[in-house]
Amino acid sequence: MQTFEEHSGSINDLKFNPEDTKSFASADSAYTVKVWSVDSPKSKFTLSGHLGGFFCLDFFKRDGQLYLISGSSDKTAKIWDMLKEECVHTLEHESAVISVLSHANLSVLVTGTDDGAVHVWSATDFRLKTILQLGPGSGVVGFACLMGSGRFAVAHERGVSVIQIPDEEEQSGCSNGSNENSISVTD
Template identity: 35%
Template sequence: MEMIKDIEAHTDYIRSLIIHPTLPYVLSSSDDKLIKLWDWEKDWICSKVFEGHQHYVMQAAFDPNDLNTFASASLDGTIKIWNVDSGSLDFTLDAHSKGINCIEYFMAGDKPFLISGSDDYTAKVWDYETKCCVQKLEGHTHNVTATSVHPQLPIIITCSEDGTVRVWDKTSYRLDNTLAYGLERVWTAAYMKDSSKVVFGCDKGTIVVKISGSNGSDSADV
């Protein structure tokens, strides 16, 4: 449990850290509007700085189909797609009318998509090859704080400051279930490996939920 490195990385709060799937890289995104790439095999040097967002950068995600590419989400309402090697911006999506809190790549069938969650109370699914929004997930009554596509089950989960979790069909985007546990705002979701259990982090605690059935029915163990 010894600390091996202490890095003065950003001049404002750090919102997310993302580890590259195959290379010794970590991406950090910050309220200083910057994204930085760190190489731990080179004593954690900052090898790239990605500039372009006009507000806090809330999250980044590597493209699993092109590991030289990543997406970033910002409170400026845009999604930006970046090239790791060149450090350049590939393109920008004017994605939401308010800030974006989260972003994730996922596959549906053999087609790649992005999903983003926003302070405009919606999540959106993007075909980033055509740069088009293919679906808007509506129903939350407050900011969408986290989106998560289950690695095994055919579902998408959205979390919100309205205190609910919504479970959506990954193919039809139909709302299967709305879960509420009285723990106030829901901030994050994580999956247990090789399990149908999902963990939600809320203002008032953490809950473990077992998602079962094709319609997203649930049972919960606290």
């Protein structure tokens, strides 16, 4: 149908916009994300701001508005406002962010790093909820969300783990704001 060739680095990930199936985003190793329409070989706009190559991206909605989360070798995940076409928040990590997920059922964002850490963030205020360490040699390589539940699967170098995140009503009983004791992991 169409070839899209504006990237100057290798393309590492791409996702269709869930709000507009004629639009998609692609992330490259040359530190840019391009947003496209399937109707044109020319990109609609470019997002830049990471200091390393992009590994991953995902769309999500917050307060009825569309955002994009991207992960990079610069040890950050960035939140992009798709209306303003700019970065609105940066999530700091200890190593390269190689996988991201906007949970389909819960208002959380999940980031995975090459040192095996899974970070769970609030999608409303971008506050860190918890960090789960899968262990050395367990770099996170991908996520899959189980529709209709608080579960998601984590593919890592040593296997697959399934993680259960309770919904917000279950979490409201946590007095210190930390949810570390309420998240369960199954290998």
